[in-house]
Amino acid sequence: MGFLLAVTAGALFAAGLYMILRRSLVKNLVGLLLLSYAVNLLLFNSAELIPARPPLIAAGESLPPDVYADPLPQALILTAIVISFGLTAFAVVLVRKVYQVLGSDDLNVMHCTDIPCEEKELEIPEEHLEETP
């Protein structure tokens, strides 16, 4: 099971990296999502997977049993999922905003921060103007 998870995480990492290298912003976003899934699987796999051994302390004892499933990775994943959910929500809004302002989601169009643009390139395209707050 651990091996299977590792292979899946690896495949997700590869797919995510491939997508993040594409020119389209939406594909980049998908890439980031895949990468965060990959990390979650990796976190899940970071402690040994032990089935049917809950980390519960029996009544009257003060220590958990010798062999128990480590609950910490799951807590970490939960936190990571919540954080990546928030970040993804923000990124989606940002990508939409980029499309409104630039009229394109092609990364090659976004060179104004590196090679200064002409004044007329900086104008917001008319068909998107009414949407821009």
Added chain:
Amino acid sequence: MIALPILIPLFGGVFCLLAWNHIRWQRVITLIGSALLLMVAIWMLFFVQQNGIQSLQIGNWSAPFGIVIAVDLFNAIMVLVVATIAFVIAIYAQAGMDMARIRYGFFSLYFFLLMGVNGAFITGDLFNLYVWFEVMLMSSFVLIALGGERPQIEGSIKYVILNLLSSILFLSGIGLVYNLGGTLNMADLALNLPQVKPAGQVTLVAILFMVAFGIKSAAFPLFFWLPASYHTPPVTITALFSGLLTKVGVYSLFRVFTLLFTQDTQFTHTILLVIAGFTMVTGVLGAAAQTDMRRLLSFHIVSQIGYLWMGLGLFSKPALAASIYFMVHVILAKTALFLVAGIVDRMQGSFDLKKLGGLYKTHFGVALLFLLPAFSLAGIPPLSGFFAKLLLVIAGFELHQGIIIAVALGVSVLTLYSMTKVWNEAFWKEPPEKAQALKPVSAWMWAPVIGLVVISVCLGLFADPVMGLAEQAAGQLINPSEYIQAVMGVRP
């Protein structure tokens, strides 16, 4: 008590949100909150210096199971510098920020950013470090995109994607470290990681952390997001970012590469040193080609990060002390430069060096305010940059690292060249023909810049006591047993 650097910004941010429609209240809360933070930071530094490393087990779960806050001298120094910058910017923002951005919650975002930064500094747990990073990043994402002008949106998309990638790498590193060390408490990890066999696994994970923090701290070849995004928001936000964000990356790098990953310093710290050299050179060469003041200064951030990495790469007590001193110096000087650029822009309506000029004749004060931190950055005695670089070079000589010293000194000359360029263009040359009349600048913007420059100059004039403090802090970093004992309660 040592949780206050997190709690004050938290309450400040929440109160600012509650006073959403009352801008006047938000301004007052910002000023009071940042002043309080500064006072707490000063108190904390004295307290830690006298009573040793402090730690706090949140919820009374004993380490390594609970969440730990630990403050050693290095943390305390960083928190104090950040609080100083925060206070200065709180004043500057009163006049420096436009109303539209203030209405959209600039002040509360400012507080949440500070909370993330301070949290990252004082946490003693690797996963919490990640969480605080995210708190900081989230606020900075919104701050950098706030306003929605075209360059801003373009800059922020690059900033957001690359920083998210870095967070993902950081989180994978955390997963792997947990697998190797069985804990995420940094002090406990420092005890467990040396026992991992084969030790190569730890080095592998260390490189993952190096890349993640390399993106955050904008080191070569991972810095491209910084010059693409930092010049796009208003200069108040840029100044805030330049003082805080990349330095948190450097801080984390210092923490993990002095506490956790010291098994194979021959390998890892040599890489750090090589990256440091390349970062310095590419940053300063990039700056030499720019004609926009903010872009030029952004490239200088990258170049200065190289010096910080150099101290860590040399990895000796004097080198770390020099790096800590350098960190204090560069945060103060760099923020001052950005804020002066903001004043120049307010006066002449541009950051473009071609459109500026003649300020030396009409406003000698502004010229002086620029000149002092600029010379400090280039390393002219008796300003702070000179001592910082001198100490780094001496530390390098002790370890016979001739190449990196040559690079550091060469970059220093180039820094002077590009500062002279700004000086010539913005202050010395005749004003361009079509120049508009100079606009007045509010005292809210003058006062903090003057204060910051005075602090920066004092850092040079009274270098000895600060250096003594930095040496103490470096001693705690190079020999982490005191830190481990403070957190775990047992001597390793």
